[in-house]
Amino acid sequence: MQEDFLHYVWQHQYFDKASLCTEQGEPIVVLKPGFRNADAGPDFLGARLMIGEVEWNGAVEIHLRASDWYRHQHQTDRKYDQVILHVVHVADQPVRRTNGSEVPALTLQPRLVPSLLYAYEALMAADNPQLLPCAGALSTVPEVTRLMMVERVLLERVEQKAAAVQEVHERSGHDWETTAWQVLAAGFGFKKNSEPLTRLAQALTLAVLRRHRHEARPTEALLFGQAGLLPAAAEAPDAYCAELRREYDFLAHKYNLTSSAMAAHEWNFLRLRPANFPTVRLAQLAALVHAQPRLFQPLLDAPDVPTLERMLLAPVGKYWQRHYRPGVAAAAPVPALGRSSAHLLIINAVVPLRVAHALSLGNREGVEAAVELLTQLPRERNSVLAPYEALRFQHRSAADSQGLLALQRGYCQPRRCLQCAIGSRILQRNVPPSAS
Known part of the structure; x- marks a missing residue:
């Protein structure tokens, strides 16, 4: 089991809450589980809990074993003084804040839903690189969930590329003409010679x-x-x-x-x-x-x-x-x-350039217009995309291709099923109403 699974269980409250209490014997009522913290510090911020007779507002930290608190040196980090509940799989020892006060602990091991745990372990155990982790259960996922997830990761992929363009823009003294030159030159290197062409364009x-x-x-x-x-x-x-x-x-x-x-x-x-x-x-x-x-300007203004x-x-x-x-x-x-090479330049240079410029102006319509160019390009063909086609994912244009590549590299390959709408939907089917 990975710690991310406990994060998922806590975030969605997918566990048995009957007679919920801390390791110290105080009853717990979860009023608000909090929101995931993407920065340094506790895992969930803004939580509201009733512990005993007192309502607490603060953070929740999650570990597989309670002793991980000390292994991660939280006892010396004041950011963790705001933790009001330590959620663990196994409570192997009590933990304390920097001032010596004990942090209430909740053990999830006996409260996990067996069917949910089994479904999660099945996703994590899939080891065939030619198949998606969720291939066996994908038929239970509505088509709209697939479409929304691919659209979401397409935007993630495009904005990641745009972030790289924005770095070039900053290094160039915020000169968009220089940025366009360097980004396009790197694109002409394709995979093998992108780096030397980048250096040539800088020189x-x-x-x-x-x-x-x-x-x-x-x-x-x-x-x-x-x-x-x-x-x-x-x-x-x-x-x-x-x-x-x-x-x-x-x-x-x-x-x-x-x-x-x-x-x-x-x-x-x-x-x-x-x-x-x-x-x-x-x-x-x-x-x-x-x-x-x-x-x-010509790259920015081209209508199609x-x-x-x-x-x-x-x-x-x-x-x-x-x-x-x-x-x-x-x-x-x-x-x-060839046209196929021109299409790769549009995908890897022109669209990210246009998205970066639109984001710099706060222009979401410009972002959408740039991404729309991908729908005008034919779909890509490669071995990475083949399993998705076999599983009947929509694959009509380069927009679908880029979304599926983002799904494979950002979620399927690293087994980030818990952060994927498709994986989450599969797991949700294994949560009884009593634990939701």
Whole structure:
């Protein structure tokens, strides 16, 4: 059993309350169990209890064993002086506050509902990684409960991504244009090269790139040169690479970029298809910056997915249509950035950027409009989502995909069934009326 189960039982009062009394023999009436405390300190705050003849207002602390009070050093922490009841599974010893006064204790072990405990243990014991912990009982959960939970975790996932964007915004001096550049650049790295592209975007500002927006070659020279992916001019394998290197050397000196230049070994090529090489992504990013020197407002104002696709799918220069790497010619034309990649950029960069901006203004309608973009995108396909499809979860668009991924990673995989509306609904069916 985990302590979270006792939190769940106390929060919902799912236990036998007949002749409820403390270990010291005083009767207890729970007027208000309190609310979960997400910060440091006791587990539940704002509780109201009648203990004996006295009404108490304060906190409730919960442990599997009463001795955990001392193991966690609560006896020396004044935040725990407000505890009016110590709820435990096993009362193996009395505990005291910092002033030496004893904390009343309630033992839940003999009061737990056997059917509820059995259902909880069944969820925790599920060990097949291809199945949801609740797969065997999912048919008892109404469809509306599933839909509401997926919608809830979708918003959690989107706002978590937006929080990362807000951190970039703070580091950039609250400049949304710089934020958009860095977030979008990281997105072009996809999984393998997101981190080095983030560092490149920090070292090479959009303001510098915009000064040369009228020509594609200086933009390519700055990006490839600052990335450390251009050979020296004397070693260039072809004339175009030599031109890019000479252009970069001039601009790097002009803008004092040399000290922050990256090295070729910092980029990941291993186990990537040539179409996903970081050099190909840099060429695509250069094409976007050349075609769209201002990023933030167009990304913010785009009314729909087709508009964003047209912006993100800027055609690369002629050289990069035939080269995967500088000086390495391809046997066939290099595939352009595909719609599926553009969709990933919308999911992982554009939507979080728009949500972060809306939240900074307190604009919930803006958040909803950003999330609405996900419903315009096709659903994703991968092995993580397959079990949910097999169990008939709604999966029609990328909004559903992102919600299901959030459900799997935030709740199903770590077995946070007690915090999940689906798991909670399954457990509730095992609580008799007398214990609710």
